[in-house]
Amino acid sequence: QVQLVESGGGLVQTGGSLRLSCAASGRTFTTYTGWFRQAPGKEREFVATISRSGGSKWYADSVKGRFTISRDNAKNTMYLQMNSLKPEDTAVYYCAAKYSLGGLDAIDSYDYWGQGTQVTVSS
Helix, strand or coil: CEEEEEECCEEEECCCCEEEEEEEEECCCCCEEEEEEECCCCCCEEEEEEECCCCCEEECCCCCCCEEEEEECCCCEEEEEECCCCHHHCEEEEEEEECCCCCCCCHHHCCEECCCEEEEEEC
16 A cells, blocks of 8 residues: 655746645555646646656656656655646646556556645636
């Protein structure tokens, strides 16, 4: 079992920045950990993912150049630095962890999920 707890969400103006954290506990030897988000009335979507070593990172096109995913294995914590935020980034952000190697952007390939943290970007 892996437990994931997100933090760092909040209200920010357009163009602002936030840093989300995801603290992991339990069996943390997962291959990839990632971020997904779900806006009101929309399906959950992939944002970014990072390998256990931190050497491989993947981003959704909508966040490339604005968001940066990173991790600190000594702290069992993953981060998502979000810059140049837009109103369309408003969503509940979830961290997730997986053991398998494929389907890096596929929701159903992730085995564990956190409870989510709300990010609201005002215009």
